Ligand code: SF4
Ligand code: SF4
């Protein structure tokens with residue numbers, strides 16, 4: 001695998017928790033890889049599976065979705081639904097011979113700057129191991 | 141106006157023949173069509189040759205109804221030829237519009253399909269392991285057949301399409317609509333899907349409530365089917381993600397919608413939409429039952445996500461085929 005492969009990651013972050021968590025990671029000067037492009041959403045439940053499929057189709061190497069912890073979603077159930085959506089997408093990807101690990105869901109609260117940094121670091125590491133998305137060629 | 145009859149053509153590519161029957165299902169109404177139109181080319185019904193089409197001037201055919209997906213070089217060639225010779229090209233039926241059942245071959249490849257059909261098949265005896273070759277030498281000379289592709293495409297991934305008539309096959313009422321619109325010259329804007337902008341749920345005899353399901357069931361596993369929304373009884377019904385126009389006949393027969401109407405208007409991906417719908421009804425939203433293990437156990441009962449969510453439309457999905465890795 002290419003030594004210097006830098007994966008491109010899109011991260012959908014819930015406004016109320018994970019986005020604030022990412023912010024905290026920043027203000028606390030925690031180190032994490034710069035591969036992620038963050039998109040703030042009002043709730044992880046706003047993340048339509050089509051956003052994820054479209055991102056992958058465009059050759060994005062990994063998609064991270066992060067929302068409030070169980071019981072904390074500001075809209076009651078957005079995070080539960082998203083947890084199920086992501087699990088369904090992973091199953092779909094497996095059948096399409098695409099590594100399901102390219103899509104990841106995490107609960108990250110506003111106070112978990114450290115968790116945010118760890119998740120991003122781990123995820124980018126895992127994507128480096130996997131190499132570029134197999135869908136990349138198709139878009140070039 | 142006499143002598144001003146419209147010129148029609150019909151063609152079939154990768155399809156089952158059902159679309160041809162759907163045209164005949166117009167019954168007597170077809171006689172009106174025939175009195176208003178001349179059918180110049182229709183391989184299933186009249187003896188015309190490809191060379192007859194080649195000999196036509198460009199744009200000579202007024203309307204061509206093209207059914208079937210594109211999975212080999214002959215179909216691709218005919219798509220280009222008929223596009224050139226037709227003023228209006230209509231993608232007719234799921235296979236032409238979204239890829240249809242043949243599109244599920246995008247889970248495999250030419251090699252995989254040939255293996256299943258010609259080699260690894262209980263009812264086939266093929267000791268020499270012969271599979272189709274585009275060209276073979278026999279003592280009389282060279283024989284050629286069309287090339288079979290790895291990937292099935294829709295018609296509009298091959299040539300420009302003017303109108304879409306979805307359905308497997310398109311419902312007679314929608315065919316009549318389209319033909320009447322053509323005969324009266326009142327066609328919708330180019331690129332339109334000639335079907336209503338609503339979902340199958342909107343046409344279904346059942347009403348969706350807010351009921352949750354805790355188990356995905358196949359229809360045979362339901363002991364006593366209740367007279368209410370099938371999705372809310374645990375049966376995967378593609379109604380929420382599928383364009384209506386059919387009048388939901390499957391639900392009339394107590395069978396779930398399998399999605400032949402294609403994606404709902406303005407939806408980029410039928411499967412993506414269904415994943416949303418399913419994720420919303422599946423399981424109870426509380427910490428106690430949302431443990432990952434429980435969710436996974438529920439999803440284990442979804443045997444074939446691609447075949448369920450894209451039964452008629454894998455080639456037109458955002459991710460249109462299984463990744464082929466050597
Ligand atoms: S999900 Fe199926 S059964 Fe339920 S309302 Fe929609 S079409 Fe009807
Ligand atoms: S209910 Fe669904 S599967 Fe049945 S005809 Fe309508 S769109 Fe097709």
Ligand code: FES
Nearest residue numbers: 014043067068074
């Ligand atoms: S508000 Fe944060 S996941 Fe719903």
